[in-house]
Amino acid sequence: MRLYSVSVSVLVLPMSLLLLVLLVPSPVAGQQQALMDYLERRLQAIEDRISLWNDQTGRYAAELRDAKQQLIGKLEGLEKSKDTQRAELEALGGRVQRVEREMDFLETHKEAPLPCVELDDKLLEQQVTVAKETIKPRYAKLSGCTDVLDSIKGMKILKRFGSHDGVWARDMSGGTGSGRVYIFNGTSDDLIYQYPSLRDFSSSSGTALATPIRLSRQWSGAGHVVYKGHAYVLEEGAEHRLLKLRLPGGLLVDSSVLPLSNLIPPYGLTPHTLLDLSVDEEGLWCVYASSSGTGGDTHHLSLAKMDADTLAVTHTWTTPCPRDNAEAAFMACGTLYVVYNTRLPGRSRVQCVYDAADPSTAEDAIHTYFPRRQGAHSSLKYSVQEKMLYAWGQGYQILYKLNMRSKLDM
Ligand SMILES: *[C@@H]1O[C@H](CO)[C@@H](O)[C@H](O)[C@H]1NC(C)=O
Secondary structure: OHHHHHHHHHHHHHHHHHHHHHHOOOOHHHHHHHHHHHHHHHHHHHHHHHHHHHHHHHHHHHHHHHHHHHHHHHHHHHHHHHHHHHHHHHHHHHHHHHHHHHHHHHHHOOOOOOOOOOOOHHHHHHHHHHHHHHOOOOOOOOOOOOEEEEEEEEEEEEEEOOOOOEEEEOOOOOOOOOOOEEEEEOOEEEEEEEEOOHHHHHHOOOOOOOEEEEEEEEEEOOOOEEEOOEEEEEEOOOOOEEEEEEOOOOEEEEEEEOOOOOEEOOOOOOOOOOOEEEEEOOEEEEEEEEOOOOOOOOOEEEEEEEOOOOOOEEEEEEEEEEOOOEEEEEEEOOEEEEEEOOOOOOOOEEEEEEEOOOHHHOOOOOOEEOOOOOOOOOEEEEEOOOOEEEEEEOOEEEEEEEEEEEOOOO
16 A cells, blocks of 8 residues: 555656646757656656565565564474473373372272372362273283183093082192192181192092191182192181292292272172182183172172282273172183072083173173083182193082183184
């Protein structure tokens, strides 16, 4: 706009001068002079305009430069705020982890005094929500094992020993010392019997060939296992304490209060077992049931993956397998097999199957029946090496051979 008005005034001025020159009578030389003047002024005007244009262009260029500078400045600012955001996110992540740890602590130390935390309530709430979502990452199998149970074929009754309920097992991981047989007679004692071999156990009478391992504490239930040179034993008492004993000998090397709350016996037909440990290709597991609290479900079995070295619970699941009429369960290849019966003991059958690594594909378990025998089991311990179940049923020690097939060729 300004440019336009300037150029008009520049044009108008010489025109009026030209008129003035033409109106005044003068000699030719004077006219030429006037024309020269006029042309000069015209040139001057054009030069002015050019310089004006130059100014304008210069100003535009300068403005453009400024804008570019500002833009660069803003971009740098953005980059910086991205960094601060990242830092804030990292800080938040750290806080979430701390809240997780604190939740773990609170769960395992209910009676302990509350830690002093100065946190905005709302922020804490948010963090707890985030923490809950991140607490259970999907379980990835360690062994790459894909076998599923096809049928239970062989059966061998080895002996009749001790009381109605109990556990008999050998080191389920194989390896040195796995030939030895361990007996937990009954549902509560401070004794474990150790036999040098299966043959010694089956051919001897009573405890003649057994080495008794006497513990300083009482164990309870029928959930114990022997794994990688150690016995994992559940201690009797108000707390659900897990003892880790080195074998042979039974030296106590570790113990842990399990962070599982409000426990109730998981199997409807085996009420003396409060926690059932199990070993498979993946390591140590625990079947339990919880009457309330986090993930608690009165009617269904829960499953926990444990770290055999640290005794920590690393994952938990609530399975769709009912507690009612369950007598026992075992793990094989990361899959839980729950065995059911009736109150008047009939044939035991696997009736609920739960794959911990792929819970969504829980197939409707076709009932897999145990061979011939009528009667419930108080414990079923899977031997990874032999693909056999060491079962204790109504005072009998029984071996079952499992037929496995690959899940991939269905
Ligand atoms: C097994 O335990 C029962 C009690 O639960 C007891 O009467 C019996 O003597 C025990 N047997 C052996 C061999 O220790």
